[in-house]
Amino acid sequence: MKSNGGSEAAKRRAGEAAAEAVEDGDVVGLGTGSTAAHAIRVLGRAVDAGLDVTGIPTSHQSRQVAREAGIPLVTLADATPDLAIDGADQFCGDDGGPFHLVKGGGAAHAREKVVDTAADRLLVVADPSKRTDSLDHPVPVEVLPDAAPVVEARLADLGGDPTLRAAERKDGPVVTDNGNLVLDCAFGSIADPAALAADLSALAGVVEHGLFVDCTAAVYVGREDSVDVLERTDE
Numbered sequence: 001m002k003s004n005g006g007s008e009a010a011k012r013r014a015g016e017a018a019a020e021a022v023e024d025g026d027v028v029g030l031g032t033g034s035t036a037a038h039a040i041r042v043l044g045r046a047v048d049a050g051l052d053v054t055g056i057p058t059s060h061q062s063r064q065v066a067r068e069a070g071i072p073l074v075t076l077a078d079a080t081p082d083l084a085i086d087g088a089d090q091f092c093g094d095d096g097g098p099f100h101l102v103k104g105g106g107a108a109h110a111r112e113k114v115v116d117t118a119a120d121r122l123l124v125v126a127d128p129s130k131r132t133d134s135l136d137h138p139v140p141v142e143v144l145p146d147a148a149p150v151v152e153a154r155l156a157d158l159g160g161d162p163t164l165r166a167a168e169r170k171d172g173p174v175v176t177d178n179g180n181l182v183l184d185c186a187f188g189s190i191a192d193p194a195a196l197a198a199d200l201s202a203l204a205g206v207v208e209h210g211l212f213v214d215c216t217a218a219v220y221v222g223r224e225d226s227v228d229v230l231e232r233t234d235e
Contacts, residue, residue, distance in 0.1 A: 009224050016039070027053075036085055040055070054079065059112070080120075081120070083120060085124075085125060090131075096231070102137040109140055109208060121217040123219075126219060134190065139209055143207060145180060147204065151205045158200075161187075165181070197211040
């Protein structure tokens with residue numbers, strides 16, 4: 001069952017708790033979204049206090065938050081992240097893992113997946129509303145603009161119901177940081193995330209999809225006055 005939650009206090013506690021896992025000298029992948037932003041700001045205060053941390057942002061948004069927080073930034077061409085801290089639109093998995101995620105609400109999932117999977121450890125920060133027994137959130141699929149009609153048809157063949165993501169406060173579709181479009185594809189309850197992920201990756205014209213399958217080391221679930229840490233233990 002899905003849990004209720006989603007308060008700013010819960011998000012802040014999750015982000016702050018995950019930031020405590022960062023050690024002096026670490027290169028950190030900086031995730032996108034409101035919960036990850038809390039972790040970035042905490043790291044910024046630690047840097048101001050003398051912690052030696054370098055960040056690799058996953059989007060224009062996380063880059064801006066990190067710059068405002070005073071975190072030195074590099075790219076994947078310069079360094080490999082020791083860990084990444086990122087949010088999720090939905091996750092499933094119990095303590096011990098494995099954990100599966102749907103990401104891409106901010107249309108940054110292609111860059112997020114590159115950085116998050118390059119890291120030695122991915123720490124996911126979330127509030128209780130993001131937890132579910134089985135993934136059923138629409139899966140964001142980033143596509144090359146010219147390929148969108150073809151990919152829509154292929155997604156329907158896979159049993160999905162794709163919708164082109166519309167931009168807010170402007171006419172037209174959402175355009176990603178990479179200059180591509182996003183199809184939000186509803187599949188209902190996803191019984192086998194790994195199989196669906198493989199099918200989506202095999203579609204010509206798909207840049208990246210928002211299924212993150214078994215690549216998470218721990219999930220920090222923030223609550224009003226506490227944080228539950230769910231850890232992958234059988235790797």
